[in-house]
Amino acid sequence: MLDSVYAGLTGLSTFSKGLSNISNNVANLNTPGFKRTQTLFEDLFYNQQNLGGNGNNTSFTSGNGVDTAGTTVIFKQGELRQSGNDQDAAIDGNGLFILRDGDKTYYTRAGQFEFNSDGYLVAKATGGRVAVMSNTGTSLEDFNISDYRVNPPKITTLVKLSGNLSVNDVDNSHTISNVNAIDSNGQNQPLTLIFTNNSTVTPRSWLIEVKNQAGNVVANGEVRFQGDGSPLAGYEKFTFTYAPADASEQQITIDFGQPGTFSATTNFSSGTESTLSVQSTDGYAVGSLNKISYNDEGLIVLNYSNGQTANAKKLALAWFNFLPALNQQGGNLFVNDTDQLPIIGAAKSSVFGRISGGSIESSNVDLTQQFSDLIVTQRGYQASSQVVSAANEMMQQLLDLKGRR
Structure with missing residues (x-):
């Protein structure tokens, strides 16, 4: 007994x-x-x-x-929930985030991340640095936001116009004010474009006068149209040299569209007022970082105050052929104490799932x-x-x- x-x-x-x-x-x-x-x-x-x-x-x-x-x-996969923090990330499918603390490497499914005082992307709970893929995709790196806080300016070299310069414009002139022209210092030096109907001299011709912010004329040109109302070849673009004060000279091209097409500037007889306006410019001022997020491939996407978007590095993921062999360490961390080698890669490649930015995976x-x-x-x-x-x-x-x- x-x-x-x-x-x-x-x-x-x-x-x-x-x-x-x-x-x-x-x-x-x-x-x-x-x-x-x-x-x-x-x-x-x-x-x-x-x-x-x-x-x-x-x-x-x-x-x-x-x-x-x-x-x-x-x-087993946990439920994905929105966290309200753009730096958080969740894995939908296979994969483990890689955290590095000195010479120690940890793996986790808890994607609660933030940038520390030194600018490194780290796990909130442990402070371990989140690994990202190198540019070559063959090694791991820490990610520091310090080099990405400012988006450098780009000088304006191209101004695209769209709309109609009406044949029946009662004023025989049309003005476009505050055309953005970013100089080499990243400052906006707005221009004014004045179009004057020159058809009495040359059929379907409009003279162009470019003035700076002080009202001084900096360039003169001409645009001509074909009988169908589309830009005439040889006159569909106007390029001039612009030398703003305390800045380097720059070449700016006014683009009216392709000859034979009607998606940009036209010269129709409809209306008694012209509707020509700026469609786009390629220059932009210096921008400060105002948002950081991830796409479904784990790519870190940076948004700036000047409206520009830039891509940085991709979050690195790991996977193992035999997951139960990993040892739990607390803090939502796992360590690989076995001789099995991890599979390293980015989301939506190889065996890995996708990244859901601004989300966390529930228990x-x-x-x-x-x-x-x-x-x-x-x-x-x-x-x-x-x-x-x-x-x-x-x-x-x-x-x-x-x-x-």
Whole structure:
């Protein structure tokens, strides 16, 4: 009967460990990127007794209880939720973010990131630096935002116009004011374009006068149109030299569109007023960084106050052929203590899933499943305690019989 007590005690000990595992899962119900663990049970060694007698070679086998064979991590996908923080990232599919702290490398599904005081992209919880792919895609780097805080200016070299210079314009002139002209210092030196109908001299001809902000004429030119109202070849562009004060000279081209097309500037007879305006310019002033986000490939996208967008590096991801071999370290971190080599790459390539920017992955703990396991564990513990109690009572009865002799 002592073996029954021992077997019952192993049940109490093992179910207690199972309860501890369930408690940890439930406690991390709201931990971003948390992966639940499952307790593995195994039976202990067996004793075999040969009963013999009467030519029978039968035996009696008795077990010695139960034990845990450890726990295994369940890497099931958690639900993705918007976090409201553009620097957060979640992986939809395979992949682990790579964090580096000195010579140590960690892996995580918790993509709660921020930029620290030194400008590095780090994990909020641990401060580990988030690894990104190098430009060659063959190595890992830390990402520092310091070099990307300012978007340098670009001088204006091209101004595209669209609209109609009406043949029937009652004023025989048309003015476009405040045409942006960014100089070599990144400053805007606005220009004014004045168009004067010159058809009395040359059919479908308009003279161009360019004035600076002070009202001084800096260039003169001409645009001509064909009979169908589209720009005339040789006159569809006007290029002039502009020399703003305290800035370098620059060449600016006024583009009226392709001859034979009507998607830009036209010279129709419709209306008594011209509608010509600026369609676009290629120059822009210096810009400051005002937003950082990720696309679905994990590319860091930078938005600037001058309306420009730039792409930086891609978040690096890792994957392993046997994930359960990774060891949990706390802080939503895993370490690779095995000899298996990680697969390194970017989102939407190889085995990797996509990145959802501004999101976090919720814990994959299923509360319903945990409560079901809790009931089974509790019943198992109660039953084991009953076995111990019953064995104890039987031994007490045996001792009582011996005492009566």
